[in-house]
Amino acid sequence: MMSYSFCMLTAAAALLVPCHAFNCPGLPELSDIPGVGGLLQLLSKNSDRLHCNTYVLTVSLPISLDTEFNNVLENFRQRLSRLEGALTLNGKITKAGQKILASNGKKVIFSSALESCEKTGGTLATPMNKEENKAVMAIVEQYNSYAYLGIKESETSGQFEYMNGTPLNYTNWHQYEPNGKGTEKCVEMHTNGNWNDRKCNLYRLTICEF
Secondary structure: OEOHHHHHHHHHHHHHHHHHHOOOOOOOOHHHOOOHHHHHHHHHHOHHHEEEOOOOEEEOOOHHHHHHHHHHHHHHHHHHHHHHHHHHOOOEEEEEOOEEEEEEEEEEOHHHHHHHHHHOOOEEOOOOOHHHHHHHHHHHHHHOOOEEEEEEEOOOOOOEEEOOOOEOOOOOEOOOOOOOOOOOOEEEEOOOOOEEEEOOOOOEEEEEEO
């Protein structure tokens, strides 16, 4: 016997299907969402064995399928949590690889932007490859406003790192940047996708990643 939460997650998956049929803006393809696609495939293959009522789902499945269900459900739960955070911002939403990017369209100082992202379960957008940088740039272009990135200057002047303190593995600095030499500790993205180090008290667009 499976849990009530399984029924709820299954229902959530079912609700996503008609939404995609009507091309709801901002939602990734179901097949691209780890967990959702797998859940739907398993439900399809074993539809004759499943029965949901208001309270419980009873299943007669091999142990291997039970394990697979649990793995799929965990992935699905994580993706739902990220999507819920993105939808909370009630703005532009896009997808880049395994990340969901969203903006509320507000321009605030760096600390406020970071706080708003963390409150919804995410963090500031942090491009780690060309694809992700392009996705963030698309939002920057749409709002026609520079945006803060989840990157900060390290204790070494002129050296930048991710918010968790790890070194950058991808950069897209504008020519001759960074050049603040300790006076510009935050990073902004321009409408052309290039990065620039700037002071953290400027008002810039908030873009979060989940």
